[in-house]
Amino acid sequence: MTVASLAYQRILVPLDGSETAEFAIPYAADLARKHNAELVLLHLEYLPALTVEQSPDGPTHEQAQTHLTELRNQLHAEGIRASEHVIESRDLSETLFKFVEAERISVIVMSVQGRVGMLRWLFGNQIEKALGNLSVPLMLVRPVYHKIVVPxxxxxxxxxxxxxxxxxxxxHNAELVLLHIYQSPVSGYTAQIALAGQQDIAEQTYEQIHDHLIGLRNTLRSQGLRVREQMIRSNNPAQAICEFVESEEGVSMVVMTTHGRTGLSRWLFGSVAQKVVKNLRCPVTLVRPNE
Structure with missing residues (x-):
């Protein structure tokens, strides 16, 4: 008996604007490489029946289009053929079925998680019936986090x-890495000023921060978590964070605040968080603290 090998030509990844939905993209990209296939990114946005306004839970049409274009360009840079589509619909499952047929999709690769769970988001309470109507294979991907970095x-x-x-x-039973980027307060000073005692103050500050970091680590360990601390000296925090994440094996996500020592304008709009989001391939969760 001869078993014919599969030949996928167009691989569809449905998205809802959430980071967990995008966990399916690396799996689909690997499949696309093996089959020299095109990756099709489809953002489906639910359009309420009584209004033309955008669903408040997700990105706007323009935001979704911009983000998908960025994802497509990243895939192109990796040598993967990709296209993007943003469709608003009052019937997501029917729209998906029609898209699969019209675009001659070979296989669907989809995360099981998303804003409300991808299967339920697409198919509502008729999941089994809807899956039975699919004309192509469906590969479900469950996000797994191994290591989470907190700058x-x-x-x-x-x-x-x-x-x-x-x-x-x-x-996810993941490991936490508390990553402190230490910016020396004497980095821009002259050698004479540093010799006047500033260097000693800087080292004392470094040790105090390190002790505090160890305290945080021990507190979290006492709660049953796997945690380690890491301190890096750098006057370019965004670059230091990105280099650490790229060199550290198994990092699944970065979780960081939009505020820092110098306030919202620096972390979110000025430099660090914006650059981290732009340059890292792994998901980045931004947390805005209550003031």
């Missing part, structure tokens, strides 16, 4: 990201 700068603002990271780590 810190020594401020109470940055530490407000820790509870969010702890919740994710507990749910």
């Amino acid at each position: 810190l700068d020594g401020s109470r603002w940055s530490e407000t990201a820790i509870p969010q990271a702890v919740d994710i780590a507990r749910a």
